[in-house]
Amino acid sequence: MSQPAVVRLARTSRSAGETRRLGERIGRRLGEGDVVALSGELGAGKTQLARGICRGAGVPDDEVSSPTFAIVATYRGRLSVNHADLYRVGDEDELHATGFHDLVGRSGATVVEWADRFPGALPAERLEVRLSHEDGRPSGRRLVIVGVGERHAGLARALAPRAPRARRSPAG
Ligand SMILES: Nc1ncnc2c1ncn2[C@@H]1O[C@H](COP(=O)(O)OP(=O)(O)OP(=O)(O)O)[C@@H](O)[C@H]1O
Numbered sequence: 001m002s003q004p005a006v007v008r009l010a011r012t013s014r015s016a017g018e019t020r021r022l023g024e025r026i027g028r029r030l031g032e033g034d035v036v037a038l039s040g041e042l043g044a045g046k047t048q049l050a051r052g053i054c055r056g057a058g059v060p061d062d063e064v065s066s067p068t069f070a071i072v073a074t075y076r077g078r079l080s081v082n083h084a085d086l087y088r089v090g091d092e093d094e095l096h097a098t099g100f101h102d103l104v105g106r107s108g109a110t111v112v113e114w115a116d117r118f119p120g121a122l123p124a125e126r127l128e129v130r131l132s133h134e135d136g137r138p139s140g141r142r143l144v145i146v147g148v149g150e151r152h153a154g155l156a157r158a159l160a161p162r163a164p165r166a167r168r169s170p171a172g
């Protein structure tokens with residue numbers, strides 16, 4: 001009996017730029033129907049990661065609006081990217097009214113901030129990234145990444161630390 005592919009890994013980021021670059025690595029591989037669920041407290045870096053994802057997906061930087069945009073925005077890049085922020089959504093009815101359910105998994109890829117506010121709203125097969133502040137490091141963040149299903153497991157794998165270049169072993 002085959003099990004669904006699941007890839008879990010943890011990364012740390014030392015700066016907003018590093019978080020965006022991790023996002024770009026996701027974005028470059030992003031395909032139609034992919035779903036990225038971002039969670040973490042205020043200021044954890046969800047939007048920074050989302051910006052990187054959009055950049056990696058070929059969305060011009062100035063298309064990605066400020067964090068105070070409407071609940072769902074769609075950008076055009078190599079594929080279309082739906083970017084949702086569920087922070088201000090009160091309940092399921094309100095979520096329906098935004099058209100969110102029509103977008104997810106249908107056209108383009110979807111990146112959702114505060115995805116954990118509506119756990120049932122997203123398909124089980126998704127890439128989840130939980131961001132948190134690292135104690136004692138103002139610019140340190142921990143990212144816990146889980147990809148479920150072949151597609152999203154592949155996206156998670158792409159975030160594995162790169163193997164260091166092989167070094168010549170010291171003589172003698
Ligand atoms: N390692 C890091 N990764 C991401 N952001 C960082 C990091 N270090 C510092 N920051 C700063 O933390 C802030 C993260 O803000 P961001 O809007 O991405 O958070 P958020 O999780 O989307 O918050 P909100 O839920 O309020 O939308 C930015 O000001 C960013 O410059």
Ligand SMILES: [Mg+2]
Nearest residue numbers: 046047067113
């Ligand atoms: Mg945000």
